[in-house]
Amino acid sequence: MNQFTRTTFLAAGALSALAASARAAGGPLLDAVNQRPYDWGTPLDELNENLYTANRTFFIRSHMGPPLQIDEGAYRLRVDGLVKTPLALSLTDLKKMPRHEVPVVLQCAGNGRAFYGDAYPTASHPAGAQWKYGGVGNARWAGVRVRDVLAAAGVDPSAKFATNEGLDDPLLATTPKFVRGIELGKIMDDDAIFAYEMNGESLPYYHGFPVRLIVPGWAGDHFVKWFSRMTLTDTLTTAFWTGTGYRYPNVLGEPGVGMPPDQMHPVTAINVKSILTSPVSGRSLSAGKPIVVSGFAWSGDGAIASKVEISFDDGKSWTEARLGVSPGKYSWRQFTLPWTPQRGSATISARATDTNGAVQPIASPWNPSGYLWNGIQRVELEVA
């Protein structure tokens, strides 16, 4: 056993012991996609628990790791650039402004990136954290509309974009800070907010305390945590995380082959998708004992999931599931379908359709960074 495999073995043992001890203590668990900085996904059976994902088990995505400490009293949300009056608002100032609450799915742009490797096995996999299903959650976010804050600042007519940044800094000065640019039109949306609450509580530390930008219907890279500064500009920032990172091909290329940033555009809206949260793969079921197959479906900007079909024969035939009420156009909604399993192996899949008529594909088109995977999930089960 070489050094690497020996330490691997030891560490795997340590992690198993850690997880076993957490299970014994009854504490919730996350799936460590990357251990440091935290890229920790929510397990499917944890997502299954509630329409709104619990704050403690909501997935954590880190670019740099969180700021070491946040001084709530000294915190200011700054708005500057092409405005008449630059602002520096305290959390108290923000809470005096009209409060707006909205349920929104938050999904990492790279959620499902791991499946590109399975779908295109001979191509280079897309580089990045190898998320499976757990880089997504649904929460009730509350705070102040961005447009109300911008109205207080007075937007100059020449402003077309915003550059957004948080309090998190890279470990090394040579690493580009996470800064994300966006069209001003999108954040003037009625439901784009500076959130200071998540599911009725203050934003937790790992989710951006005290303020996080919520950009409904778009991918999570726009949901800047520990929000500190919005600068209005007349051109879109070219800083790394907008000019090079989080970009999608204008025209799809050959799987496995990279593409220059100028042939790609920033990732924006998420797409139609569903996840089966019960039962989960590997679960043993009893023949003849009825269960309810369930999960969640959603879509992106301007569309909601309007139909979910379930297959029990690996996609040969489909049965429409019952869709729960949608609490808002940016929330996900639950789907359910009663099922009585028969003895043998079964492969269950869910396929969502949205109000624009978009349907989940078997596999999403390969793109260099593996964004926006919405391929159909397969759950493999043994029925005894």
Next chain:
Amino acid sequence: MRIRLILAALILTCALSAGFTSRTIAADSLETNGAELPSGPELMLVQTDCQICHSLDLVTSQRLSVAVWTAEVAKMVRWGSPLTADQQPAVVAYLAKYLAPSVPRKLNHPAVPAPPITYNKAPAP
């Protein structure tokens, strides 16, 4: 080497302050995701120079072509990895050989305790 040690100590201090528990640090290195990374000078460089900013599972979970590993390593050097120009070709060749698309992958996302809810700083270790 001295610069690497100082950097590693600095990162460890920052990571601990940021709430990355010592258990997490200890477990960093140890995720092969189905690949066998043989020991040798390249492995030592990967362990010292990649883990300054992220755990090794970010490396071992990926299966990339030579072209993509070349681009990724070059990006990491621009971002501050202390790999020298002389060391980069060997590290790229090593990663491209042992973490190629053709190498079977068994993605392991270990279960970890969800951090307790805190607000202005990380939970106590």
